[in-house]
Amino acid sequence: MTGTLTAPGDKSISHRALIFGAMAIGETRIRGLLEGEDVLDTAKVLRALGADLSQESAGNWRVHGVGVGGFAEPSCVLDHGNSGTGVRLMMGAVATSPIACTFTGDASLCRRPMERVLGPLRLFGAAAYGRKGGRLPMTLMGAHDPLPVTYRLPVASAQVKSAVLLAGLNAPGETAVIEAVRTRDHTERMLRHFGATLRETTDDAGHCVITLKGDADLRPADVTVPSDPSSAAFPAVAALLVEGSDVLLPGVLMNPTRAGLYETLREMGADIAILNPREAGGEPVADIRVRASALKGVDVPPERAPAMIDEYPVLAVAAACASGRTVMRGLGELKVKESDRLSAIAEGLKANGVAVEIEGETLIVVGKGRGGVEGGATVQTHLDHRIAMAFLVLGLASRDGVRVDDVRMIATSFPSFVGDMRALGAELN
Ligand code: S3P
Numbered sequence: 001m002t003g004t005l006t007a008p009g010d011k012s013i014s015h016r017a018l019i020f021g022a023m024a025i026g027e028t029r030i031r032g033l034l035e036g037e038d039v040l041d042t043a044k045v046l047r048a049l050g051a052d053l054s055q056e057s058a059g060n061w062r063v064h065g066v067g068v069g070g071f072a073e074p075s076c077v078l079d080h081g082n083s084g085t086g087v088r089l090m091m092g093a094v095a096t097s098p099i100a101c102t103f104t105g106d107a108s109l110c111r112r113p114m115e116r117v118l119g120p121l122r123l124f125g126a127a128a129y130g131r132k133g134g135r136l137p138m139t140l141m142g143a144h145d146p147l148p149v150t151y152r153l154p155v156a157s158a159q160v161k162s163a164v165l166l167a168g169l170n171a172p173g174e175t176a177v178i179e180a181v182r183t184r185d186h187t188e189r190m191l192r193h194f195g196a197t198l199r200e201t202t203d204d205a206g207h208c209v210i211t212l213k214g215d216a217d218l219r220p221a222d223v224t225v226p227s228d229p230s231s232a233a234f235p236a237v238a239a240l241l242v243e244g245s246d247v248l249l250p251g252v253l254m255n256p257t258r259a260g261l262y263e264t265l266r267e268m269g270a271d272i273a274i275l276n277p278r279e280a281g282g283e284p285v286a287d288i289r290v291r292a293s294a295l296k297g298v299d300v301p302p303e304r305a306p307a308m309i310d311e312y313p314v315l316a317v318a319a320a321c322a323s324g325r326t327v328m329r330g331l332g333e334l335k336v337k338e339s340d341r342l343s344a345i346a347e348g349l350k351a352n353g354v355a356v357e358i359e360g361e362t363l364i365v366v367g368k369g370r371g372g373v374e375g376g377a378t379v380q381t382h383l384d385h386r387i388a389m390a391f392l393v394l395g396l397a398s399r400d401g402v403r404v405d406d407v408r409m410i411a412t413s414f415p416s417f418v419g420d421m422r423a424l425g426a427e428l429n
Contacts, residue, residue, distance in 0.1 A: 001245040001396075001424040007232035009034035009059065009225035010253050011413050012158070012186050013283070015042050015085050017223040019093055020194045021063030022051035023169065024218035025070075028063040032225035035059065037412045038083035045090055048074040049101075059225075068216055069170040073099035077137070080105045082338060082383065082412045085159055087136070088117045092163025095126040096146035096170035104137040108338050108383035114138060116155060117163040123149045124167050148173035148214055152207075155333065156306045158183035158257075161210070165191065169216045176211040178203065183306045184257040189282050194218040224281035226253040230310040231414045232288065233261050234389045237314045238426060239290040240270050241321050241397035243371075247424055249288040251280070260308030261315060262288070268295040268322055295322035297367050302330020309333055312363070313390035316345045320354040321397050322367035332361040338409070339382035348391050351377035352402055376400035385409040389417060396426055 014034040019042065021028030033039065035058070043053050043061075050072035052064035066072070071094055078101055080087035087103050091114070094101050104110065115134030122128070124146045130138025148171045151164050161177045165187055168175025188210060191198055197213035232249045239247035254262075254277065266272055271291040278285060295318055308315070312334055319326030334341040342363060346356045353374040355366040375398025379391040388404045395402030410417050418428050 001239050001242050001247055001426055003424045004248045004250060005235045005420050005424055006250055007227040007235070007252060008036065008414055008416065010228040011036065011038060011230070012085065012184055013223070013225050014039045015089060016186055016190050017225060018042050018046055018053065018063060019089055019166070020190055020218060021220065022046040022049070022053070022065045023068050023093065024065040024194055024220040025067040026065065026220035028065065028220040028223065030061040030063065030223045030225065032059045033061050034225065034228065034413070036415055037081055038086055041079065041081040041083055042086040042090065045078045045080065045086065048076055048078060049094070065218070065220065068218055069097050071097050071099060074101055077102045077104050080109060082106050082108055082409060084109060084112055084338070088114070088159040088163050089166060091117050091121060091140055092166035094140060094142050095121040095167040096124050097142040098144045099142050100139055102137060102139045106383065110136045113336055116157060116160050120149060120151045120160065120164045121167055123147070123151065124171055146171040148175045150176040152178040153180070156181045156183050157333070158187070162187040165210070165212050168212045168214055169196065169218070171214045173214050174211050175214055176209055178207050178209050180207045181303060181306050182208060182257055184255065190223070193282050194221050226280055226283055226285040227251045228413070229253050229258050229261070233311050233314050234393055234414070234417065235421060235424065236272070236288060236290045237318045238393045238396050238421065240265065240293050240295065240318060241393070242426070243292055245290070245292040247290050249290065251285050252288050254284045254286045257307055260304045261311035264298065264300055264304070264308065264315060265318060267298045268318065269293055270295060294370050297322050297324030297326040299327045300329060305330040305333070310386060313341055313345055313386045314393060316349060316363065316365050317390050317394045317397070319365035319367055320349055320373055320394065321370060323369040324367055326365045326367060328363045330361055331363055337384070339384035339387060341384065341387065344380070344382055344384060344387045348379040348387065351379060352394060352398060371399070373398040374400055375402045378403040378405055381406050381409065383409055385412045385414070389414065392428060
């Protein structure tokens with residue numbers, strides 16, 4: 001595989017750019033927006049709540065917001081498709097407005113836990129009525145007289161942190177979120193960019209306390225969305241594994257709360273050069289050059305998991321083609337992603353001749369070495385875009401190829417994946 005691949009806009013930043021734009025008064029312009037299904041579903045939901053969003057040309061959008069607390073009660077069900085980020089952030093965004101919203105999603109999203117956001121949103125005064133176990137579909141009644149909240153995150157989740165901060169915008173006083181392990185900080189960065197007042201301090205336990213001034217006004221702001229490191233991860237690992245590859249991935253987000261995969265791959269012996277580091281739109285970005293490499297197994301510590309939580313499917317594929325064992329710790333959260341990724345990874349690798357063990361929240365992959373994976377099996381993707389892309393990458397590196405049962409979900413985050421990979425010379429049929 002050779003050439004240049006510009007990965008699509010970052011999904012986390014794209015959701016937030018639309019949501020913050022819709023909560024500001026005036027016109028926000030966005031460049032490089034990811035036009036994947038997840039983000040387009042968020043745009044539809046924001047329209048149903050009264051914001052005006054329009055595409056000017058590919059990736060370039062204008063948003064006319066309604067202001068903090070300005071969402072209108074929607075007359076339809078809010079369907080977030082496959083997107084946990086979309087629904088959880090929007091639940092936070094409406095929780096402190098006196099409106100009723102009914103949320104739903106596809107079969108994957110309707111299986112995922114929402115209680116993790118509903119718990120803190122109830123503290124603001126919101127109420128939720130949904131299926132057993134806090135599952136969608138669900139109606140959220142926003143608080144009439146919201147209270148400010150201080151919330152210690154019980155799980156390392158940027159979605160929960162962001163839901164609380166978004167709710168705090170329309171509550172009086174100060175809302176605080178305490179996190180033991182830093183999760184992606186795009187909400188904090190973008191809130192400041194849109195004029196909110198936020199401070200970060202450290203408590204006695206050394207945990208980060210993020211405090212937001214409530215009753216906030218957001219002012220519109222321009223946003224340039226960098227390339228998504230979680231999407232760039234697929235061509236990057238493919239280039240490492242396919243003999244003779246030399247691939248350039250320009251303008252990839254290098255925020256330290258997202259860059260764990262690249263650090264891990266380098267520890268495995270990957271030839272990855274981080275070129276031309278710079279700042280774009282308030283975020284660090286760089287061009288990444290990846291050349292085919294012989295990888296060795298490593299031990300990935302649990303504290304790194306939040307900085308690469310979406311990258312374990314493709315890291316496991318890299319591990320399968322490395323020499324020696326790779327031990328990935330602290331992966332409990334993988335069970336509640338678009339699929340139960342811990343078992344989807346294990347099943348897919350085993351079917352293709354790779355030995356895998358799961359011990360509690362630890363995944364161990366016994367590498368077959370360069371060119372050692374046989375392949376030949378069909379992998380169940382369980383409505384999960386990243387499982388589909390990861391196993392297609394395994395197919396490129398294997399002797400007999402790998403088939404996946406469903407590629408539709410790839411359009412949620414990386415609609416141009418197949419065409420972009422073929423343009424680099426990858427054999428995808
Ligand atoms: C995201 C946070 C992560 C990640 C997801 C995007 C975000 O989820 O897996 O793809 O944009 O805040 P959790 O907060 O559940 O870890």
